[in-house]
Amino acid sequence: MELDDHAEELASDLGVDKEEVKSDLQNLVEYSVPVDEAKQSLRRKYGDGSSSGGGTPSAKNVADITPEDGSVTVTGTVLTAGERSIRYQGSDHVIVEGQLADETGRIDYTAWEDFGLEPGDTITAGNAGVREWDGEPELNVGESTALSFESDSLEVPYGIGGEAELADLEAGDRARTLEVAVLDCERRTIDGRDGETEILSGVLGDESGRLPFTNWDPVPEIEEGASVRIENAYVQEFRGVPEVNVSEFSRVTHLDREIDVGSDATTMDVGEAVRTGGIYDVELVGNAIAIRDGSGLIQRCPECYRVIQKGQCRTHGDVDGIDDLRVKAILDDGTGTVTAVLGDELTEDVYGGDLEDALEAAREAMDQEVVADEIRENVVGREYRVRGHLSVDEYGANLDAETFEESDDDPAARATAFLEEVDA
Numbered sequence: 001m002e003l004d005d006h007a008e009e010l011a012s013d014l015g016v017d018k019e020e021v022k023s024d025l026q027n028l029v030e031y032s033v034p035v036d037e038a039k040q041s042l043r044r045k046y047g048d049g050s051s052s053g054g055g056t057p058s059a060k061n062v063a064d065i066t067p068e069d070g071s072v073t074v075t076g077t078v079l080t081a082g083e084r085s086i087r088y089q090g091s092d093h094v095i096v097e098g099q100l101a102d103e104t105g106r107i108d109y110t111a112w113e114d115f116g117l118e119p120g121d122t123i124t125a126g127n128a129g130v131r132e133w134d135g136e137p138e139l140n141v142g143e144s145t146a147l148s149f150e151s152d153s154l155e156v157p158y159g160i161g162g163e164a165e166l167a168d169l170e171a172g173d174r175a176r177t178l179e180v181a182v183l184d185c186e187r188r189t190i191d192g193r194d195g196e197t198e199i200l201s202g203v204l205g206d207e208s209g210r211l212p213f214t215n216w217d218p219v220p221e222i223e224e225g226a227s228v229r230i231e232n233a234y235v236q237e238f239r240g241v242p243e244v245n246v247s248e249f250s251r252v253t254h255l256d257r258e259i260d261v262g263s264d265a266t267t268m269d270v271g272e273a274v275r276t277g278g279i280y281d282v283e284l285v286g287n288a289i290a291i292r293d294g295s296g297l298i299q300r301c302p303e304c305y306r307v308i309q310k311g312q313c314r315t316h317g318d319v320d321g322i323d324d325l326r327v328k329a330i331l332d333d334g335t336g337t338v339t340a341v342l343g344d345e346l347t348e349d350v351y352g353g354d355l356e357d358a359l360e361a362a363r364e365a366m367d368q369e370v371v372a373d374e375i376r377e378n379v380v381g382r383e384y385r386v387r388g389h390l391s392v393d394e395y396g397a398n399l400d401a402e403t404f405e406e407s408d409d410d411p412a413a414r415a416t417a418f419l420e421e422v423d424a
């Protein structure tokens with residue numbers, strides 16, 4: 001059924017103007033409220049006591065809420081409450097997102113109005129909408145919700161305040177509090193929704209691992225080498241890995257203590273790593289089975305820095321390319337394959353020469369493919385231990401290598417270990 005038909009049905013049931021109902025319905029649907037729930041909420045708004053919407057829904061424990069519940073009344077403790085700005089119908093709105101918990105469980109919520117929720121508050125949300133997000137129920141607290149603050153606080157078996165380690169973060173997390181070291185930080189100008197803006201991007205680290213971040217509204221506390229506490233960060237997936245987002249609503253303060261950043265990357269089978277869909281810092285071991293086209297001596301566009309073919313950039317046309325070195329090596333460990341992408345420095349190591357040497361060799365042979373051929377000869381057939389940042393997307397599984405070292409594993413010992421595993 002089209003939105004128009006839904007509006008028609010509602011208008012005739014409720015005896016109100018169709019255009020008015022339609023515009024309300026459109027608003028709710030644009031907020032990702034499921035259409036059935038939106039209709040119920042409008043029936044309440046226009047006072048149709050006769051149908052399902054009438055009265056306050058019965059109270060439920062958090063664990064018993066399912067996506068099938070149109071709306072519920074629930075009492076719980078606010079674990080986290082993070083403001084975020086969304087653009088809606090051309091203007092910015094501030095919403096609050098977080099988690100609510102009782103003794104039985106936790107549930108994500110979105111508050112569409114400013115109720116002044118703070119972590120630690122115990123509230124009763126009468127007639128909160130329930131929608132499904134990623135197979136899980138989520139609460140919508142809005143105009144039609146009767147929200148009250150309870151004076152008796154509820155004992156809940158969860159931490160209040162959203163403290164997390166980097167390794168625990170997942171895309172979709174809201175209102176997280178982190179204590180991290182800024183390992184890498186650069187200022188960039190981007191074309192934002194309001195024109196050119198400056199942002200900071202880089203890498204954060206803690207005892208558990210490392211993750212990339214973006215600070216959309218640069219604060220002076222975030223600089224390379226600093227230890228900071230970040231409150232109200234949210235997490236989004238960017239190129240297959242979770243990225244920490246620090247917004248204008250985040251609070252960043254200096255920490256007096258040093259953060260001990262773990263140096264061990266997760267080691268995984270290639271197949272297992274690819275199935276995760278992307279990991280920021282991972283170590284893989286595999287045999288180099290081939291060197292892909294676009295390896296060796298290459299040329300990049302001076303505007304966008306992408307690799308160009310025969311002096312032609314796909315975006316900028318005929319350009320005067322910049323020479324560079326790169327390797328794309330296919331690694332296989334029997335469980336899967338991944339393309340390890342080596343930048344200029346790692347390429348120099350496996351080539352055994354620098355850019356000048358490569359240009360010289362290409363001039364002599366009158367063919368720049370000789371550089372890739374040399375690398376192929378040095379690398380293919382050997383086993384490597386690679387650490388870097390794995391992304392899995394429409395371009396395949398690519399591991400942006402930070403280190404690329406010939407594996408020093410003793411093949412005989414590995415074979416023995418493998419046989420023991422098979423026997424066990």
Ligand SMILES: [Zn+2]
Nearest residue numbers: 301304313316
């Ligand atoms: Zn270009």
